[in-house]
Amino acid sequence: MGIHGLTTYLHENKAVIAKYLHFTPATSNTVTPFVIDGLSGLPWVYGGEYGDLSRIVERTVRAWLQVGLRLYFVFDGPYPLVKFPTLTSRATKTTIQGSKLFFVTSPAARSKPRFLREIEIIPPSAYTACIETLKDIVASLGDKPSLEIHFADEEGDPYAVELAGRLGGYVLGKDSDFVVLNVEGYKGYIPLDEMVWTSLSQDKDLQDTADDDDGFQTVVNTKAKKKSISKRAKSGNGIVPPQNTDDIELSVTVYSPAVVASQLRIPVSLLPLLGALVGNDFTGSKDPSSTTVQESNLQRLFFERQLTLSQRITRVANTLHNILEAALSPSARGKQKLQVNSVMQLIERAITTLLIRSSDMMPTSEQERIMDRIVEATLQYAIPRYEGELHGADGLWASPVCALHEEEACPLIRYLSPPPLLDIFPISHEESRKQKHQEAVRNIYVSAYRAGRLDPRLLDTMNSGTFWYRQMLEHPDTETVNVSIGRPIQQISYALLDDALGLPEKPEEEEEEEEDDDEVIDVVEESDEDYLAPLRGALQELDTPADSDDEMATEPPTSLSSHAKSSRPSRPKVIQEHIRRGVRLADEEVSVPALSEVLAYHDLDHIDHLPLQLASEDDRLTFFLRVLQSDAPPVRGLHPEDTLVVLALRWVVSRLHARAQASAGSKERVKERWTKPEARAFLASFSPPGSSPEDSEDLPMENRNIQLVAQISAAFAAIERLSQLLLLSERFQTPVLRFSGKLFHSYLTGFIPIPPKAVPSDLWDASVEGLEHAFGEPMGKKKKGAKGAPVSGPPQPSKKQQRGAVTGGMFGLLGDIEA
Numbered sequence: 001m002g003i004h005g006l007t008t009y010l011h012e013n014k015a016v017i018a019k020y021l022h023f024t025p026a027t028s029n030t031v032t033p034f035v036i037d038g039l040s041g042l043p044w045v046y047g048g049e050y051g052d053l054s055r056i057v058e059r060t061v062r063a064w065l066q067v068g069l070r071l072y073f074v075f076d077g078p079y080p081l082v083k084f085p086t087l088t089s090r091a092t093k094t095t096i097q098g099s100k101l102f103f104v105t106s107p108a109a110r111s112k113p114r115f116l117r118e119i120e121i122i123p124p125s126a127y128t129a130c131i132e133t134l135k136d137i138v139a140s141l142g143d144k145p146s147l148e149i150h151f152a153d154e155e156g157d158p159y160a161v162e163l164a165g166r167l168g169g170y171v172l173g174k175d176s177d178f179v180v181l182n183v184e185g186y187k188g189y190i191p192l193d194e195m196v197w198t199s200l201s202q203d204k205d206l207q208d209t210a211d212d213d214d215g216f217q218t219v220v221n222t223k224a225k226k227k228s229i230s231k232r233a234k235s236g237n238g239i240v241p242p243q244n245t246d247d248i249e250l251s252v253t254v255y256s257p258a259v260v261a262s263q264l265r266i267p268v269s270l271l272p273l274l275g276a277l278v279g280n281d282f283t284g285s286k287d288p289s290s291t292t293v294q295e296s297n298l299q300r301l302f303f304e305r306q307l308t309l310s311q312r313i314t315r316v317a318n319t320l321h322n323i324l325e326a327a328l329s330p331s332a333r334g335k336q337k338l339q340v341n342s343v344m345q346l347i348e349r350a351i352t353t354l355l356i357r358s359s360d361m362m363p364t365s366e367q368e369r370i371m372d373r374i375v376e377a378t379l380q381y382a383i384p385r386y387e388g389e390l391h392g393a394d395g396l397w398a399s400p401v402c403a404l405h406e407e408e409a410c411p412l413i414r415y416l417s418p419p420p421l422l423d424i425f426p427i428s429h430e431e432s433r434k435q436k437h438q439e440a441v442r443n444i445y446v447s448a449y450r451a452g453r454l455d456p457r458l459l460d461t462m463n464s465g466t467f468w469y470r471q472m473l474e475h476p477d478t479e480t481v482n483v484s485i486g487r488p489i490q491q492i493s494y495a496l497l498d499d500a501l502g503l504p505e506k507p508e509e510e511e512e513e514e515e516d517d518d519e520v521i522d523v524v525e526e527s528d529e530d531y532l533a534p535l536r537g538a539l540q541e542l543d544t545p546a547d548s549d550d551e552m553a554t555e556p557p558t559s560l561s562s563h564a565k566s567s568r569p570s571r572p573k574v575i576q577e578h579i580r581r582g583v584r585l586a587d588e589e590v591s592v593p594a595l596s597e598v599l600a601y602h603d604l605d606h607i608d609h610l611p612l613q614l615a616s617e618d619d620r621l622t623f624f625l626r627v628l629q630s631d632a633p634p635v636r637g638l639h640p641e642d643t644l645v646v647l648a649l650r651w652v653v654s655r656l657h658a659r660a661q662a663s664a665g666s667k668e669r670v671k672e673r674w675t676k677p678e679a680r681a682f683l684a685s686f687s688p689p690g691s692s693p694e695d696s697e698d699l700p701m702e703n704r705n706i707q708l709v710a711q712i713s714a715a716f717a718a719i720e721r722l723s724q725l726l727l728l729s730e731r732f733q734t735p736v737l738r739f740s741g742k743l744f745h746s747y748l749t750g751f752i753p754i755p756p757k758a759v760p761s762d763l764w765d766a767s768v769e770g771l772e773h774a775f776g777e778p779m780g781k782k783k784k785g786a787k788g789a790p791v792s793g794p795p796q797p798s799k800k801q802q803r804g805a806v807t808g809g810m811f812g813l814l815g816d817i818e819a
Contacts, residue, residue: 002176004279004299005309007191010179010255012310017259023067023250024200031070031146033169034190035160037178038075038130038149050129050736056240057133061147063197063241067250071147072163073134075127076156077412077456078463082376083155086281087468088578091585095121095471100583103475124472124713125736128720131452132734150403151449151456153411154463155380161186162383162404166395170254177280179255180271183383185391188256192239200247264317266324272381273343273374277302277316277350282377298370302354319353320346347374384409401446412449415463416442418502441500441613444727453729455721461497465504466576466587470717474710475703480580481714485655487577489718491590492598492627494575496725499595500611503573602626613727620726628719629654634766641733644723645686646766648715649679656711657774673776678708679767681747684758686738705748709741 010017023032064071079087098119102110109115131149138145152159157177164171165183170190178189241248261268276283279299303312327340340346351370355362388395396403402410418438427435448454460466467490469482497503573592578585595612599605604626607619615623625631630650638646656673663669716736723729746752768775 002178002280003180003275003313005313006176006179006275006278008308009310009313010176010191010260013263014253017255017263019254019256019259021252021254023069023252024248025066025068025246030068032068033072033164033167034064034069035072035074035164035167035169035171037156037160037171037173037175038073049742050123050125050739053126053129054133054737057130058137060240061134061137063248064250065146067248069146070169072150072167072169073148074150074152074156074160074163075131075456077152077154077159078415078459079466079468080155080380081464082282082380084466088585091471091578092583094119095473096476096580096583096585099473100476102473121473123741124470124717125739127470128734128736132737135452149452151452153402153405157181158381158383159404162386163396165383166386166404167392170252172252177275177381179257179260180275181381181383182257182268182271184386186257188254190252190254194253195239196251197241198249198251199242199244200249264313265321266317270320272378273347273350274313274316274320275381276374276377277319277354278313280377280380282380283373298373301356301370304356316350316354319350323349323353344375347371347378401443401450412446412459413442415459416445416501418442437611437614438501441611444613445501448724448727448729454724458493458497458721458725461494461503461575462501465506465574466578467494467590468578469580469714471580471585472710472713474580474707476580476583478707481707481710482579484659485652485711485714486718487590488655489628489651489715489722490577491593493718493722493725494573494590494592495595495598496612496722498573498592500613503575503592506574598627599623613725617728617731620728621731624723624726624728627722632766632769634762634769638762638766640731641735641738642686642763642766643732644716644719645683645735646763647719648712649682649767650771651715651719652711653679653771653774657771670776671779673774674708675778676768676775677778678748679775680759680764681754682708682712682744683763683767684747684754685740685744686735687740687743687758699742699745699751700749701745702749705745708748709744 021032061071098121101119102121105115134147134149138147138149141147150159150163157175158181160171160173161178161181162183164187165185168185168187170187171178172190172192172195174192176189241250257271258268261271264274266274277298283298299312303315307315323340323346340349348371351367351374386395388398399405399407399410401407401413405411407413418435445454449456449459457468457470460468469480469486472481474481494503574589575592576587577590578587580586581588599607602623604623607623608615612620612623622631625635625647628647628651630647635643635646635650653674656669660666660669660673720729720734723732743752747754
């Protein structure tokens with residue numbers, strides 16, 4: 001992630017551009033603000049053992065606090081439109097291609113820790129596990145915690161740097177964009193992979209040993225050296241600290257944007273332009289509108305293949321430096337001075353200079369497309385200047401809805417606000433009442449999002465009219481579980497949002513006008529000090545509301561993420577879902593049902609249509625259970641920490657049974673149904689920490705079991721999002737931290753027998769209430785597990801199936817990644 005090749009450049013020039021900081025418990029009186037990119041700041045790859053993940057996260061965070069760091073975790077908000085190609089490419093190359101590689105690799109090879117580290121498939125509930133763990137830590141720190149959790153309005157990187165600038169701190173992450181982003185007060189970027197924990201007592205012992213050598217050099221044999229290395233590795237070098245945190249030291253490497261810009265001989269304000277020209281998350285992926293291979297990747301247009309990553313950065317930096325130097329230096333006699341009067345001219349000259357082939361051989365439309373992509377990618381780094389007088393933590397939360405912005409300038413408020421009404425006719429009492437309800441729902445959702453009780457992916461539907469499912473390990477030849485299991489629930493979520501706030505309408509396709517190559521385009525002048533001032537000014541104009549007397553300025557921006565005024569009747573709403581289709585990520589339009597139709601279908605017409613988010617908790621709970629086909633007394637009587645477990649199981653069982661019935665006797669659909677032993681194994685997998693099998697290398701992982709985990713994970717995610725929209729997330733305790741994927745696979749295969757009292761009777765009764773007919777019959781003979789316990793399971797695979805059998809799963813797959 002970040003600027004292509006910039007991480008390599010930083011490592012190669014580390015001696016001249018990096019500085020080092022050291023933190024110990026003795027220095028804890030001096031508080032240092034660390035803003036942490038939540039997407040990369042936590043060790044997530046632990047294969048679905050969410051309890052283990054939670055303990056590692058807590059151990060790491062508390063060690064950071066102990067050495068005097070004040071932590072601000074920042075998590076991404078809705079995805080920006082310009083990043084969609086990169087997101088699609090990244091999901092395809094990591095999770096989807098990783099799943100394909102897993103299923104085509106031999107069982108012996110894919111069980112190796114090295115293979116598991118290389119594919120790095122993040123379990124789908126890791127986000128929830130990390131958020132819940134951080135919230136628990138905050139609650140344990142008292143009234144004035146030294147840990148805060150922030151959820152960005154949009155892209156998290158600019159938010160993190162702006163927050164660090166306000167606090168006078170550093171950004172900790174794993175993204176070279178933090179070297180390019182810059183604001184006043186920002187001290188620099190600290191890469192996660194360059195953090196080192198060391199034991200002070202161990203270092204002192206080594207020093208004492210060296211002092212006792214009396215000048216003689218001690219010869220150490222190979223075995224002793226290996227033991228020394230092993231002992232030092234156990235001290236906790238890396239992100240995760242050692243077990244004993246009383247005498248540790250944290251060493252970090254800092255890269256400052258000003259120092260990097262000085263090394264490249266360009267103004268620090270031109271680092272975003274350098275990143276766009278070299279290639280970043282916004283320019284390096286395929287342009288959806290491109291028609292040729294050259295247009296699909298700007299790097300192929302600017303760089304010869306033999307250039308290394310560092311050489312590409314140096315070439316772009318030298319190009320910008322030479323253009324500015326030629327424009328600012330006195331011109332020779334008889335030679336016209338090269339004029340650069342605007343940032344647009346600078347970009348145009350840089351593109352012309354960097355092109356491998358002559359610009360005369362390139363069509364005008366292609367040149368304009370390249371120019372637009374560079375400008376748009378550069379704008380992503382623009383951060384508005386802070387005009388307030390208060391600095392530090394006192395300058396945050398000027399408004400209750402946003403830590404960094406006034407309410408009128410907050411992007412979150414903008415895309416959650418309902419579409420404005422026409423001013424032609426006076427507003428009726430009904431419309432006025434509806435506006436008040438919409439504003440109330442918006443404020444509730446803003447508060448829930450800031451508190452970590454609203455999934456950012458739900459906000460994508462309001463911001464861009466899209467929805468991005470979290471990808472997971474599943475067989476690429478099967479239909480994705482996000483469609484078969486998750487989509488029906490997701491459509492109800494769309495209906496709730498549309499009814500309460502109004503989803504953005506899909507823009508009508510306009511006829512393309514003929515372009516005039518001779519058209520004159522005005523260029524905005526820039527200041528002498530900041531070459532990105534015009535671009536920042538354009539961004540501020542979008543974010544800053546105009547005066548109320550300027551009617552033209554009050555019009556919302558004409559984009560998919562804004563609600564435009566229109567006198568035409570509203571068309572049926574659709575959401576563009578991004579789903580796995582085979583071995584690629586594709587988009588698919590999904591219709592949004594009317595909430596009134598949902599209420600009528602589930603016999604809920606008696607519920608007052610307020611909107612539903614403002615109804616009583618009993619009405620919201622009834623709606624929640626009814627649409628999930630689980631409004632039964634045994635389910636209502638469950639403990640809050642067990643409710644979501646049972647709801648997820650019941651939904652999967654009922655959905656697969658309905659698919660089997662609708663398939664007209666398809667054997668594949670009939671076999672797809674869950675059996676009662678499998679359901680009991682799932683319910684028994686929510687056990688106290690420490691009950692997972694320690695030795696999982698011999699744990700067999702079967703294709704069917706992997707699919708069961710994927711199905712239940714999709715149900716969990718969809719049900720949790722629905723509960724958040726209905727403001728019920730505080731009523732139910734998330735069961736994610738108690739789930740053990742290893743234990744689930746162990747029970748399914750008979751590797752470990754299910755304890756007799758692992759599934760309480762009330763839990764089982766609530767799970768099967770009304771669904772006795774929906775379970776499939778266990779097929780095949782009973783087989784003995786590793787402990788000799790007979791269990792019922794799926795049929796034995798044939799020899800042809802055994803050749804492609806699976807020995808890893810999404811949760812058991814990555815469990816031994818540190819082995």
